Amino acid sequence: MAKELVFGHQSPDTDAIVAAKAYAYLQSKLGKDVEAVALGEPNMETNFVLNYFNEPTPRIIKTAANEVDSVMLVDHNEPQQSVSDIADVTVTHVVDHHRINGFNTAAPLYYRAEPVGCVSTIITELFDENKVEIPAQLAGLMLSAIISDTLLLKSPTTTDKDRAAVK
Numbered sequence: 001m002a003k004e005l006v007f008g009h010q011s012p013d014t015d016a017i018v019a020a021k022a023y024a025y026l027q028s029k030l031g032k033d034v035e036a037v038a039l040g041e042p043n044m045e046t047n048f049v050l051n052y053f054n055e056p057t058p059r060i061i062k063t064a065a066n067e068v069d070s071v072m073l074v075d076h077n078e079p080q081q082s083v084s085d086i087a088d089v090t091v092t093h094v095v096d097h098h099r100i101n102g103f104n105t106a107a108p109l110y111y112r113a114e115p116v117g118c119v120s121t122i123i124t125e126l127f128d129e130n131k132v133e134i135p136a137q138l139a140g141l142m143l144s145a146i147i148s149d150t151l152l153l154k155s156p157t158t159t160d161k162d163r164a165a166v167k
C-alpha cells in the first residue's frame with residue numbers, strides 16, 4: 001500500500017493543521033499508510049495549541065507529486081486553496097465543511113462534507129462511526145480547533161453537532 005499525505009488548506013489555521021493530524025491518526029488506525037503535513041507555517045494560535053499539547057509541528061510541503069501518488073484533503077476542497085500540484089495527484093478522501101467549488105476528480109473517492117462549524121467536529125463523528133478512541137492529547141487539539149473555528153461556539157456557523165463534539 002502506497003503512502004498518502006493528509007493536509008489542510010494553504011495559510012493553515014488551527015483546524016487545517018489539527019484536522020490533518022486527527023484524520024491521519026484515524027486513517028492509520030484503519031490501516032492506511034499516511035502522514036499529516038501542512039501547506040504552510042502554523043499561525044501563532046496553532047503554535048500555542050501544539051506547544052500546549054506537546055505535539056510536533058507537521059512537516060511543511062510545497063508539492064506532493066514528488067513524493068506520493070495520492071492525497072487526502074481536510075478543511076478544504078477548492079484546488080486553488082490546495083497544494084500547488086494538486087492536479088498531478090489522486091485525491092482519495094475529502095473531509096470538509098466548506099462550499100464545494102471547482103473540485104472534480106477522475107476517480108471515485110470518499111467525500112464527507114457537513115455544514116458544521118469545524119471539520120474537527122466531523123472527524124469526531126468519524127472516530128465514533130469507526131469505533132476508534134480519540135487519544136486525550138489529540139482530543140485536546142480537536143477541542144482547540146473547534147473553539148477556534150466556531151469562535152468559542154458563538155459563530156453563526158456553529159451547530160448542535162459542534163456543541164456535542166466539544167462535550
Ligand code: MN
Pocket residue numbers: 009013015016075
Ligand atoms: Mn480552515
Ligand code: MN
Pocket residue numbers: 015016075097117118119149
Ligand atoms: Mn475549518
